[in-house]
Amino acid sequence: MKYSDWIEEQNPSEALHRRLLSMERPKKRGWIGFAAAACCALAVGALYWSLNQNPSLPPDNVSLAQHPTVQPATEEATHKNMPALPEIHYAERQNEMAMDIAFPKGYFREELSMHDLETLFGETGWWEVIGWSMDGYVIYDGEGAVWQVFLAGSNGENDFSLGLSPNRLPPTCLVAEPTGTNDIWGTKVDASRSFYDCDGDGAEEYCYTLTFLREEKVGARLELTTHDDETAEILIDSMLSRLLSPERTLSLAFLIPKEIPAWREEKLTMEQAKQEPDFAAYLPDAVPTGMQFESAYLNMGQNRNTLSLHWSDRQFNNLSICIERLPDAETLTLFMADTQKPESYDLRLYAGLWDGVPEAYWYSIQDAIFPAEDMTFELLEARSQTNPERNTPNYRFQILHADGTLVSYYGDCAAQDMWALVQPTLP
Secondary structure, three states: OOHHHHHHHOOHHHHHHHHHHOOOOOOOOOHHHHHHHHHHHHHOOOOHHHHHHOOOOOOOOOOHHHOOOOOOOOHHHHHHOOOOOOOOOOEOOOOOEEOOOOOOOOOEEEEOOHHHHHHHHOOOOHHHHOOOOOEEEEEEOOOOOEEEEEEEEEOOOOEEEEEEEEOOOOOOOEEOOOOOEEEEOOEEEEEEEEEEOOOOOOOOEEEEEEEEEEOOOEEEEEEEEEOOHHHHHHHHHHHHHHHOOOOOOOOOOOOOOOOOOOOEEEEEOHHHHOOOOOOHHHOOOOOOOOOEEEEEEEEEEOOEEEEEEEEEOOOOOEEEEEEEEOOOHHHHHHHEOOOOOHHHOOHHHOOOOOOOOOHHHOOOOOOOEEEHHHOOHHHHHHOEEEEOOOOEEEEEEEEEOOOOEEEEEEEEOOHHHHHHHHHHHOO
């Protein structure tokens, strides 16, 4: 399915936004930059199950001390057998365009072990010798085939990400025309470099992107942001010399999943949705006048069990409800509203979603979660905004029930109509 279709199934008004926001907060980043960064992170697997395992991306680096059978590389060994990389010619990045991303049905994730990293690069620990951390995971499709490998790391001030995919370039949200083409040991490598605020932290830095498809078997996209060109060159040389070395092959075939989780993805009618025991208690008996049922999508798999529903009317008003059975509700702490502090949830206190929000309430003000036992009509009213296109009220909020079910609401309707959906589900 296309990313646009997948995103509709995930109810982007609430659930998907919460998942994207589970990543580290951008520093004073505007909406466009934040959305693009979040989209690209999502493309490499920053989905809801990552929030259940670790609330930030990339995962914490695994220390070599935890794997005593793997010998860390020494500085001498790191450069001893590394072939000299030809000079890389870079072009300015240009002509970027947004693209849809297709996620595989039944996708699931497994962390990469140190043995996996050793097999991939031919050795392990070389990144620590040059001062970087590294960790990663694999996303498989529902049949257990590798869809994408994602590696990421940092040396404190600088960050990199590396995507690897079998038989194609890794998917990305923003695609640029090939520039700066190089021939490195028979593989075409497109390379671009720019100097601007590419990570939204308010400071300009060098931004590198290198892509290649080696022997039509493994595609790679290396992205790096750094304030120091020399630091970037060392990492790029070390990375490419191992991935493109003519002395060894590059393959992802060794990445065999330990098990393939059961999964189910299905489009349902409203009648079928009411037969799903995990969700039936949270489905509305009636919707606002004029709203017509559009779709219901069921998505079950590794750490996910979600039913997303959507209605609309002839005036282009929309209503979405996403019901999620959470394996661990503790991961939602950042989004929980403090009902004693309106500044943590009341949208009416701020000129816009991103303006004047205190640091402590950055997450809760955008995607507020209320415990079901505390939910009131007054709290619902505090989540009202005005749809600028039609000058109609718009509501967005989430309710966490005692059984670990999270219900997200998004709708263009009157407060009384929204309350009529919510009240019957409350204790």
